[in-house]
Amino acid sequence: MRRLSGWGNYPVSQAQLLAPRSEAELQGLIASNPSVIARGNGRAYGDSAVGVPATLHMRHFDKMISFDAQTGLLVAESGVLLGDIISAFLPRGWFPAVVPGTKFVTLGGAIAADVHGKNHHKDGSFRSCLDWVEVMGPDGTVRRCSPQENTELFNWTAGGMGLTGVILRAAIRLRRVSSAWIRQQTIPAANLHAAIEIFERSAAATYSVAWIDCLAGGGRLGRSLVMLGEHAGLQDLSYDQAARPFAIPRFGSRTVPPVFPSFALNRFSVRAFNAAYFWTGARKAGRQITDFDSYFFPLDALLGWNRIYGRKGFAQFQCVLPLDSARPGLRALLQAISAAGQGSFLAVLKRLGAQDSPFSFPMEGYTLALDFPVNRRSLQLMQDLDRITIAHGGRFYLAKDSRMSRDTLHAADSRAAEFAGMRQLSGMHPSFQSAQSQRLSL
Amino acid sequence: MTKSPVLILGARSDIGMAVAHAYAAQGHPVQLAARNAGNLEPQKTDLELRHGVPVSLHEFDALALDYHERFAGALPELPGIAVCAVGFMGEQGESEISPAAAARVLRSNFEGPASILSVLASRFEQRGSGTLVGISSVAGDRGRATNYVYGAAKAGFTAFLSGLRNRLARKGVHVVTVLPGFVATQMTEGMDLPDKLTAQPEEVARAITEATAKQKNIVYVRPVWRLIMLIIRSIPEAVFKKMSI
Numbered sequence: 001m002r003r004l005s006g007w008g009n010y011p012v013s014q015a016q017l018l019a020p021r022s023e024a025e026l027q028g029l030i031a032s033n034p035s036v037i038a039r040g041n042g043r044a045y046g047d048s049a050v051g052v053p054a055t056l057h058m059r060h061f062d063k064m065i066s067f068d069a070q071t072g073l074l075v076a077e078s079g080v081l082l083g084d085i086i087s088a089f090l091p092r093g094w095f096p097a098v099v100p101g102t103k104f105v106t107l108g109g110a111i112a113a114d115v116h117g118k119n120h121h122k123d124g125s126f127r128s129c130l131d132w133v134e135v136m137g138p139d140g141t142v143r144r145c146s147p148q149e150n151t152e153l154f155n156w157t158a159g160g161m162g163l164t165g166v167i168l169r170a171a172i173r174l175r176r177v178s179s180a181w182i183r184q185q186t187i188p189a190a191n192l193h194a195a196i197e198i199f200e201r202s203a204a205a206t207y208s209v210a211w212i213d214c215l216a217g218g219g220r221l222g223r224s225l226v227m228l229g230e231h232a233g234l235q236d237l238s239y240d241q242a243a244r245p246f247a248i249p250r251f252g253s254r255t256v257p258p259v260f261p262s263f264a265l266n267r268f269s270v271r272a273f274n275a276a277y278f279w280t281g282a283r284k285a286g287r288q289i290t291d292f293d294s295y296f297f298p299l300d301a302l303l304g305w306n307r308i309y310g311r312k313g314f315a316q317f318q319c320v321l322p323l324d325s326a327r328p329g330l331r332a333l334l335q336a337i338s339a340a341g342q343g344s345f346l347a348v349l350k351r352l353g354a355q356d357s358p359f360s361f362p363m364e365g366y367t368l369a370l371d372f373p374v375n376r377r378s379l380q381l382m383q384d385l386d387r388i389t390i391a392h393g394g395r396f397y398l399a400k401d402s403r404m405s406r407d408t409l410h411a412a413d414s415r416a417a418e419f420a421g422m423r424q425l426s427g428m429h430p431s432f433q434s435a436q437s438q439r440l441s442l
Numbered sequence: 443m444t445k446s447p448v449l450i451l452g453a454r455s456d457i458g459m460a461v462a463h464a465y466a467a468q469g470h471p472v473q474l475a476a477r478n479a480g481n482l483e484p485q486k487t488d489l490e491l492r493h494g495v496p497v498s499l500h501e502f503d504a505l506a507l508d509y510h511e512r513f514a515g516a517l518p519e520l521p522g523i524a525v526c527a528v529g530f531m532g533e534q535g536e537s538e539i540s541p542a543a544a545a546r547v548l549r550s551n552f553e554g555p556a557s558i559l560s561v562l563a564s565r566f567e568q569r570g571s572g573t574l575v576g577i578s579s580v581a582g583d584r585g586r587a588t589n590y591v592y593g594a595a596k597a598g599f600t601a602f603l604s605g606l607r608n609r610l611a612r613k614g615v616h617v618v619t620v621l622p623g624f625v626a627t628q629m630t631e632g633m634d635l636p637d638k639l640t641a642q643p644e645e646v647a648r649a650i651t652e653a654t655a656k657q658k659n660i661v662y663v664r665p666v667w668r669l670i671m672l673i674i675r676s677i678p679e680a681v682f683k684k685m686s687i
């Protein structure tokens with residue numbers, strides 16, 4: 001037994017962390033434990049990858065199996081990190097078709113959360129780059145599923161948060177790129193209305209995301225920096241860059257001290273940080289060439305940044321609101337946050353596109369994500385945000401959740417009951433359970 | 443410039459595999475030697491896909507001394523660097539009552555590794571270059587009740603490496619002794635090791651590539667182990683024999 005939590009260090013459970021090395025061992029563990037849940041690299045914020053009593057760490061299932069240099073189809077085991085895929089294949093001109101905001105996630109985690117990237121409005125979620133997935137079910141049988149074969153299993157596994165079984169392998173399609181650089185355009189938006197206008201105007205951009213200042217109120221409510229991006233072609237690069245288009249100068253990464261004192265992160269420092277970030281960004285607005293790491297994974301340069309919130313940990317709130325209620329909904333959310341004065345360094349606004357899988361998070365509309373240090377007031381605020389989201393027809397991202405109530409989830413998302421029913425009938429429940437699935441009755 | 447191959451003896455070991463990845467990432471071809479080498483095919487493919495280097499598999503048993511010459515002769519190319527990760531902890535309790543069990547621990551950690559490194563040493567000496575890396579253990583720095591058979595074998599191996607280094611120092615061949623401290627691997631799975639003192643296999647691999655590049659002689663992976671062992675070695679025997687550590 002050991003202390004186990006997600007990226008937010010909240011909540012903390014006592015669990016056994018087992019690291020099987022073979023399929024046979026995995027079968028044995030599924031059969032011999034009352035319930036298990038798979039764990040990838042622990043980047044989900046809350047308790048999605050925490051199984052009490054038993055959690056199955058997939059780190060030994062980390063082999064790349066084959067690559068087709070004609071089509072870009074990569075077959076790999078579920079414990080391979082997207083970062084490793086990038087290290088191996090970007091120098092050869094390939095990049096994952098969908099990446100979340102950190103490259104330190106496993107293939108299994110990306111599938112189970114059906115992650116979305118800055119190109120969701122254009123290319124859809126992670127499932128759209130999957131050819132097939134192999135899943136070990138409650139009986140220890142491994143089934144291959146795809147949009148053509150075992151379709152039901154495929155549909156519920158993408159976004160199923162490990163609750164349909166253990167993902168062993170998958171085939172994913174990489175996209176061709178001509179450099180490791182991104183052509184970035186930064187557009188300041190004075191308020192929420194302007195930010196949404198920019199997103200709607202920029203539907204053709206491959207990548208788009210906005211950093212939003214959640215502490216600004218009044219006429220500046222929702223002031224943002226919208227960042228659009230395209231993979232840079234050789235013609236976009238300087239002579240030096242174009243000569244070696246996949247070579248990125250290394251800056252090295254910094255590490256946050258083990259536990260950063262949480263008093264360093266009070267309302268004033270966040271406010272100052274946000275204001276400074278906005279004005280620096282606004283001054284640098286315009287077009288620039290950025291390396292892929294800085295564009296897609298800015299936080300990864302600061303290893304262990306989750307510790308800046310101190311021992312009590314932090315929680316993320318992420319919801320999506322349907323397009324037609326996004327404006328009033330976002331306004332209400334931002335007003336509540338700004339009034340409470342509890343914003344964070346990391347508030348992100350993004351336009352999502354349509355999504356047609358049964359249990360994935362995205363829907364056509366706008367998603368807002370922000371972090372809070374865990375305390376009584378922020379937990380209260382997040383409950384208020386839950387209510388506002390539900391009132392505007394929105395739903396919540398399980399990969400970020402660590403504290404929602406069962407009633408909140410089921411009120412927001414009628415699909416949850418269907419998912420839970422399917423799990424009961426198929427025997428996936430009780431074999432596969434996380435602390436989160438128990439909390440949320442999934 | 444094409445880089446010289448790196449040979450990993452005991453390649454299925456977690457440390458050995460981490461070393462293989464570290465060198466492959468630098469562009470070195472890799473030769474994986476292990477018992478039942480055939481079932482390392484997935485590891486071979488993974489290394490090749492990730493790092494774009496050629497990887498070959500070689501059947502190798504450290505205890506089959508008679509075959510060591512033939513094994514070395516059959517390698518597609520004499521490696522520039524050879525890393526021996528072969529080791530076997532056994533059960534101390536069993537080693538105390540069964541001479542056969544004790545012999546297996548002694549031979550797997552000392553006789554076998556010493557034999558294959560001797561064979562390679564002569565070939566490296568003849569060529570006038572190369573680095574031999576032996577993974578020994580701090581357990582060999584002082585015998586303790588809980589694992590002295592394993593410790594004794596590692597003590598022998600450490601002394602052997604030091605002599606080999608001395609012999610080859612003026613022949614262009616370098617010898618590195620690695621004393622990893624605790625490492626989170628198959629060997630220690632299920633043991634309750636203190637986090638701060640326990641290295642990951644990747645750390646050991648980094649220490650090995652650095653030590654090889656800088657021609658270091660003896661490396662402790664986490665520096666704190668140098669201090670711990672300094673203290674443990676200096677405890678008077680009269681006191682030490684009554685301690686349980």
Ligand SMILES: Cc1cc2nc3c(=O)[nH]c(=O)nc-3n(C[C@H](O)[C@H](O)[C@H](O)COP(=O)(O)OP(=O)(O)OC[C@H]3O[C@@H](n4cnc5c(N)ncnc54)[C@H](O)[C@@H]3O)c2cc1C
Binds near residue numbers: 048079168
């Ligand atoms: C800085 C940061 C930025 C992020 N940005 C984004 C973003 O932009 N978009 C986005 O969508 N997400 C984002 N995330 C969330 C992250 O992408 C997901 O939580 C992802 O699932 C984490 O992958 P992991 O390998 O760490 O999985 P874990 O956190 O270990 O597990 C997450 C879920 O996947 C399941 N799982 C993992 N491996 C397997 C397997 N082999 N078989 C079955 N189930 C498995 C677990 O049971 C759990 O339910 C971000 C997270 C961080 C920390």
Ligand SMILES: NC(=O)c1ccc[n+]([C@@H]2O[C@H](COP(=O)([O-])OP(=O)(O)OC[C@H]3O[C@@H](n4cnc5c(N)ncnc54)[C@H](OP(=O)(O)O)[C@@H]3O)[C@@H](O)[C@H]2O)c1
Binds near residue numbers: 452458550578
């Ligand atoms: N883990 C630690 O805390 C620690 C600490 C100090 C030193 N070490 C040393 O580090 C080295 C690597 O160990 P590890 O931790 O990575 O553990 P490991 O995974 O158990 O590796 C030991 C390897 O030795 C191989 N081996 C044993 N007998 C062999 C033989 N007769 N012929 C060929 N190969 C043989 C095993 O191969 P098979 O797969 O065929 O069995 C196994 O792959 C060992 O020398 C160990 O003593 C480890």
